[in-house]
Amino acid sequence: MSAVHLESVGILGPGLPDWATARRVLTGELPPRPEDRPQPDLPQLPPNERRRVPQFVRWALAAAHEALAGSRRAAGEVAMVFSSSSGDGEIAHRLCEAVTSGGREVSPTMFHNSVHNAAPGYWSISTGSQQRSIALCGHDASFAVGLLEAVGLVLAEQAPALLVACDLPFPEPLAALREIKAPLAVALLLSSSPRERALARWKVSLGAGPASARFPHMVSAALATNPAAQALPLLAASVGSAAQAVPLAYVGGRRMTVETTPCR
């Protein structure tokens, strides 16, 4: 299996307001501050457009913009791979309420925002990029499922891929069925030929037997319930000092292994 390069990262989550901070938290230079609850602000979007974008999409796009800015690439040259286990739970809840209540009045805007590819849709609209994109789901393994698709784009099509993994806590009553206790969006720009020195080099393989991610100690138990948090052990290894093999849970009771070699 050939290697892909991690060019840049975007991140938004409790105590992880941006990649510069997250990187220092993951290397232990900064203490984790999970009580800090940053919100996406998206200065890249004109104000009227920012108002239209659902909250869930804002999380995904905030991370995506940060990763793109860190890569010195243009939006028009990267394919977006969006992956989420639960998608926009707020909208799903409101649609279910609407169609099972008496009037069955559905908001047309809410309906078109309910598609799983809303984030790539708004990404292309707001950046003007006509590049291809895809939206995926792999339940608890949604991060690994997205990573495999992104690696496929890089290796099979030599296309730089912007992987965005995002999940937010469900509202009630869905929250009782699916425990995601903290919000998180992570964006990773992967390519075969980095413009500048990459952060890390990854070789991704699938293997037999189950695996669960080994979360670094600074990742809170609440954050670890978010499927996107599977990116964190991989990022911690990528900014560490030595090469290591990072196990991730994949679907079907199998494991993904990412052989990680830091480049900086």
Added chain:
Amino acid sequence: MRPLFVTHYATANPLGLGRGATLAGLRERRGGLRPMDLDGVALDTWIGRVSGVEDEPVVPRLAEFDCRNNRLAQLGLRQDGFEAALAQARARYGPERIAVLIGTSTSGMEHCERAYRQRDPASGALPGWFKERYSFNLFSVADFVQRYLELSGPAAVVSTACSSSAKVFASAARMIEAGYADAAVVGGVDSLCLTTLYGFDSLDLLSGEACRPCDAARDGISIGEAAGFALLERHGRAPGGVALVGYGESSDAFHMSSPDPSGDGAYAAMRFALQRAGIAPHEVHYVNMHGTGTPANDRIEDRAIFRLFGASVPCSSTKGWTGHTLGAAGIVEAIICALCLEANLIPGSLNLDRVDPAFESHVAAAPETRNLRYVLSNSFGFGGSNCSLLFGRLA
């Protein structure tokens, strides 16, 4: 790209169960749409319903997955000898070397709607029988199919609205090319639910009759449900086998639910598919349009097709037969393309009285038998997600 042969395929769609029923419906010009007859739905529209989907629960070993969408998936998997073909493929490649990539827009949403109707009046809690992972979560259908077929390779749900089960072909091609699988089961499953029916109604996109793609008087879509699956392999079973020879993907970058009037995104997806195959436009013998039957979609698609193919290549939409099966539309129309390639049939159009006089491309109204070498299938979705698949019969 290196071609990927469509060695086996199966479908359950509004035209009936299996390839035979589907081809017969096309040939006999017998549509699968009917006036709305779902319990308690008072919308003045037509739907494409799969008969029998309510009757057969999923197999006991996967009972926790039981919901309309996974029943429909199972019904599709049981057609056309697909299970037996997969048993052979499993033995040949090993279960871990066959990917499962399934497109859906709503997965088990219908099951979730049932649960919402049974919320506890006091607490608002959902009923205990409702499990997020096995129905409502989008991945549920790929999880179900992978377990049903006893496979353990790469698996994912692709959910890009109405292009979902076209894009699974592109994802499968990448997965195989990158070395993560030797073969792939691609498919799409979407079942009727209140959310899509009332959602498209809120956008004023539902036709009051059976949809009439490309007709001057077309006025919207008819929503259908369907399941379809195909096994993609590097090698064909016999000369003349149908293969995926190209795919193209793009984004409109225009609007979440309205197609870009310029048609640039649709044009780019078609052009990329031809480029990837190294095929010139005149070598394409038929274009199966996305052709939903909305005024905007068909007008814009006509323009994009004319720009690439001129007026020489026949094109038509088969949604007059099946309705718009949303996340399953890509695979249903890929299967129709495979059937048409094998039968040398251009299916023409259904419910088409008068082709929109503003159209410039060659809309095939009537069926035609002629030697087909390459056919193109278009799928476009909300979020401006475009995908074109090019299929050919290879020596």
